[in-house]
Amino acid sequence: MNEAVATPKPLYGFADEHARAFPQTIVVETTNVCNLRCIHCPQGQGLPESPNYRAEYMPWDVYKKLIDEISQHKITLVRISPAGEALVHPQFLDQIAYAKAKGVGPIDLTTNALTFDNQAIENGERVPGKSILDRLIDHGLDVVDISLDAATKDAYERIRVRSNYHRVWANLHRLLYLREQKKSPMKVMLSIVDQPEAAGEVEQFVKYWTPLVDRVLVRPYLPNLGLTGRKPGDIGEKQSKIERWPCPQFWKRVTITPEGDIRFCVVDWLDKSKMGNVRTHSIAELWRGAEYERMRGCHLGGKYAEAHPICGPCTDWMGMRWDWGFEMAIRAAFGDKSVPDKPAPLEQVYGKA
Numbered sequence: 001m002n003e004a005v006a007t008p009k010p011l012y013g014f015a016d017e018h019a020r021a022f023p024q025t026i027v028v029e030t031t032n033v034c035n036l037r038c039i040h041c042p043q044g045q046g047l048p049e050s051p052n053y054r055a056e057y058m059p060w061d062v063y064k065k066l067i068d069e070i071s072q073h074k075i076t077l078v079r080i081s082p083a084g085e086a087l088v089h090p091q092f093l094d095q096i097a098y099a100k101a102k103g104v105g106p107i108d109l110t111t112n113a114l115t116f117d118n119q120a121i122e123n124g125e126r127v128p129g130k131s132i133l134d135r136l137i138d139h140g141l142d143v144v145d146i147s148l149d150a151a152t153k154d155a156y157e158r159i160r161v162r163s164n165y166h167r168v169w170a171n172l173h174r175l176l177y178l179r180e181q182k183k184s185p186m187k188v189m190l191s192i193v194d195q196p197e198a199a200g201e202v203e204q205f206v207k208y209w210t211p212l213v214d215r216v217l218v219r220p221y222l223p224n225l226g227l228t229g230r231k232p233g234d235i236g237e238k239q240s241k242i243e244r245w246p247c248p249q250f251w252k253r254v255t256i257t258p259e260g261d262i263r264f265c266v267v268d269w270l271d272k273s274k275m276g277n278v279r280t281h282s283i284a285e286l287w288r289g290a291e292y293e294r295m296r297g298c299h300l301g302g303k304y305a306e307a308h309p310i311c312g313p314c315t316d317w318m319g320m321r322w323d324w325g326f327e328m329a330i331r332a333a334f335g336d337k338s339v340p341d342k343p344a345p346l347e348q349v350y351g352k353a
């Protein structure tokens with residue numbers, strides 16, 4: 001018998017009572033402004049020039065209310081992963097410091113690392129002699145997850161438009177040096193999106209960085225509901241043969257926009273999946289509420305379009321696995337032996353591809 005086909009399918013549902021009470025991963029989009037225009041990202045595909053786009057920076061009262069609620073729950077991860085670049089928010093370091101002071105964590109920062117060497121600003125003042133990178137380590141940021149997307153200078157400059165290869169590489173090596181020097185337990189993860197422009201780069205990227213950092217992630221190139229340049233139907237031959245599964249986001253994760261809106265879908269950068277706002281609702285009440293339950297029931301019953309119009313034609317669910325995800329990569333990086341070290345091939349988990 002084919003061992004891959006015999007592997008049981010994962011169970012769909014909450015991982016445990018903590019997950020039922022509160023989403024285990026909170027993605028915080030602190031801003032939708034980015035300093036780069038990467039070709040595989042909505043930022044590089046015309047989103048900032050679209051008529052409905054408005055630059056947003058999460059106000060302090062929204063951020064504080066959010067962190068205060070999160071601090072009351074046992075969670076797996078707070079992921080500061082904006083629809084832009086986290087470091088461009090003028091209160092970015094204050095945000096990290098506040099969340100750490102409230103005992104929230106682990107906290108992951110997704111960043112392009114371009115401005116790590118900028119002067120640190122906290123409470124509106126310069127921190128003498130300190131760069132952003134110095135202060136991230138000083139504040140005890142748990143994980144930094146850097147989007148690099150290329151191994152070579154040529155590919156980097158084609159893919160990460162408006163960035164600076166030499167500055168980013170210098171910042172990365174400075175990060176690794178400082179982490180060592182300050183004996184920081186911070187985990188460092190680097191990622192590359194497996195896209196046509198990175199053809200031939202992935203193997204070299206993995207080989208170069210694996211000995212230097214805690215995890216190297218090769219991310220699939222997803223359509224983001226049609227905003228990334230990858231067509232929604234263009235999902236690759238392997239995945240197209242796999243039967244659709246309920247989207248794990250309904251059991252695992254919420255996303256908070258810069259305006260404090262609570263979304264059920266992380267890739268919905270046009271905010272069609274809003275459930276409420278942190279100014280007027282708690283995350284917990286929405287998470288346990290009737291509308292979330294209705295949508296979970298639809299997904300379990302295979303009625304995706306009935307759950308929500310954006311779910312029906314979506315193909316991004318293929319990048320949202322039940323047996324693997326970013327939070328598991330982080331648990332593995334922290335030495336949790338109960339999670340696999342890397343994802344199993346899709347066909348082993350979800351049936352023959």
Ligand code: SF4
Binds near residue numbers: 265310
């Ligand atoms: S099925 Fe698609 S649109 Fe619906 S929540 Fe999942 S990724 Fe978002």
